[in-house]
Amino acid sequence: MNAPANIELPVVVIGAGPIGLAAAAHLVDQGIEPLVLEAGPVAGSAVRDWSHVRLFSTWGEVVDPAAEKLLAPTGWVKPEEATYPTGGDWAEQYLQPLAAVLGERVRVGARVTGVSRAGRDRIVDADREQQPFTINILNADATEERITARAIIDASGTWSTPSPIGGDGLPALGEKVAVDRISYRIPDLKDPVVRARYTGKRTAVIGSGASAFTALAYLAELARETPGTRAVWILRRGISGSTFGGGTADQLPARGALGLAAKAAIDNGHADAVTGFRTSSVEKSGDQLVLVAEDGRRLDPVDEVIVLTGLRPDLSFLNELRLGLDERLQAPAELAPLI
Structure with missing residues (x-):
């Protein structure tokens, strides 16, 4: 999602997990200023929830090249490439150091509650694509704020919305009671x-x-x-x-x-x-x-x-945007234009 006319504004990345932090590293590598908003108290909060689970990809496969380039000047050393990290290893030995390098570009305890085009709800057409994005944020101290961005990368993931028991995608009767x-x-x-x-x-x-x-x-x-x-x-x-x-x-x-x-x-x-x-x-x-x-x-x-029937994206905070999503997977049907 982007508004190319507003190049002086930051690109907001929603989520400080492995995808969000890697996206921020790529933006920095391209000379573009990112702002990563993480709802949890630390980078990689969702990954830390499954810290006991071992990945089935090796360290050599789960470190982004742009992130490694950003980390290298700090003296960071990639763990043995052929070994398999746990979620906890991944968070502590890679995601947290990467967030530290990004510094103030990463804000934790900042939950995105809504995204829209400035001055345009989803019904208004006039000059829509030329408007920057407005993002509503709920901070950990319960204060609210609104910021403006030239583009948005939603890397919030699906961890917070596991699929229910019901075979039709709905909660089974009695599921919530039990x-x-x-x-x-x-x-x-x-x-x-x-x-x-x-x-x-x-x-x-x-x-x-x-x-x-x-x-x-x-x-x-x-x-x-x-x-x-x-x-x-x-x-x-x-x-x-x-x-x-x-x-x-x-x-x-x-x-x-x-x-x-x-x-x-x-x-x-x-x-x-x-x-x-x-x-x-x-x-x-x-x-x-x-x-x-x-x-x-x-x-x-x-x-x-x-x-363990899968996870679904939470799209509720994107309701005011016009999204081109695959109707089955609720994933983007095509890549956004280059920023």
Whole structure:
């Protein structure tokens, strides 16, 4: 999103995660002044939420060249390229130093609550494309302000809006009522409180991607150590040759290993797979939950549910803009013009 006539204004980058900070580094490299607005208290706040999870890309693949160029004069040394960082490693050893180099160009505790064209709501056509952007910000101290930008890069990501249980994209009936037994994150089983939540329990894992594979692998390890721990893997589709990813043929070996670990959890009896199950409702049964499918099937009660069905962008703060988005993915249909 840009307004090319206002070259004296900064380019606002929303989000100080890996994409937002890399974008800022590229802008600096091109002689363009960025202003990064991060809603969290530190750079990489969302990444730190999954600090216990290991990436399936190596250090050599997750450091942006422009960012590395900016970091090099500070004496920063890239970790061993062939090793795999955790989210915590990535945040502490790369994102935080990069934010520090960018200095006052990065503001934390600054949540963007609205974006529009100056003096033009989404209905007004006159001179629309020539107007700069106005951005409303809610600061951590609850004060509000408005700034003006020549262009905006939305790198806010999807972490804050996980997809619900419901097979139709809507929350399942009863999902919100049962929220105390439902998690939308990969559990950190090294945390004693989290570990106790799943130890000796029957846990449903809903999802079919790398996050679900990781959760299944974690729970299988816990099951090997603690009898009575069990997982139920719920898939909306059937199991096929591609269900567990590329395995040893995967272009990202660590990702392939996750799929193999999930398969091992099933093969070794630490988890049961339920296929073709699209959840329509969640019912309470004493201290447990019962998942009910659209076709009327009812699963045996579970103690906990981990929902890893993907993440969605939050577009609410962009309502006053005219966005060309793919109707299925809600992602930009084409690249913005060069600034």
